[in-house]
Amino acid sequence: MLRRQYGINFSKRETEAILRKEGHRWMICHQCETYDVELKIAGPRQLSRILKKIQKAVVRQELSYNSFESSRALIGQDEFMNLSTEAPFPDVFVYYFDCLSCGSVFELSGETCHGQGASWKRLR
Numbered sequence: 001m002l003r004r005q006y007g008i009n010f011s012k013r014e015t016e017a018i019l020r021k022e023g024h025r026w027m028i029c030h031q032c033e034t035y036d037v038e039l040k041i042a043g044p045r046q047l048s049r050i051l052k053k054i055q056k057a058v059v060r061q062e063l064s065y066n067s068f069e070s071s072r073a074l075i076g077q078d079e080f081m082n083l084s085t086e087a088p089f090p091d092v093f094v095y096y097f098d099c100l101s102c103g104s105v106f107e108l109s110g111e112t113c114h115g116q117g118a119s120w121k122r123l124r
Contacts, residue, residue, distance in 0.1 A: 032060055032099035035106055041118040044087045045112070050120060051085040054108060055095065063106065066096040091116075 040059065041047045057063040058081065065080045075123040080095045091113035097106045110118025 004061070012024075021031050027101060029102035029104070031101035032104050032106075035063065035097075035099075035120075036122050037120070038122070039120040041110065041120065043117070044089070047112075047118050048085050048087070049090060050108070051083065054120075055081060055083075055085065059099070060120040061100060063097040064100050066105075070094060096123075 005121070022058050034055075041050055054063065067079060070077070070080065073096065074092065077090060077093055083090070083093075089110070089112050092111050094107065094109040097108070098104070099106075105123045106120065108118065108120050109121050112118065
């Protein structure tokens with residue numbers, strides 16, 4: 001497909017990057033495809049499970065915690081890896097993660113103090 005369009009042979013990684021850049025969401029790398037979901041987190045139990053899963057992904061180096069962007073988004077929040085995976089959770093939090101393979105960016109955010117819940121999504 002890309003060969004016809006661009007007249008060049010691309011590696012698999014280059015092809016995936018071009019398709020993502022052009023808005024083809026169905027194409028994502030194998031390292032972070034498990035995390036490419038948009039999820040509304042309904043309650044404390046589900047948030048606890050998601051936090052544990054993301055912390056394991058960071059330890060396994062499937063995702064990288066972006067401490068710079070996270071601290072810019074919400075000054076003074078705890079580092080993600082120091083965050084308790086059990087309630088009580090912070091009233092407000094915003095954390096960013098990067099795929100080490102393709103550079104996709106993911107966001108975990110929440111406002112638990114007003115019952116808004118939390119969410120996980122791929123930004124780009």
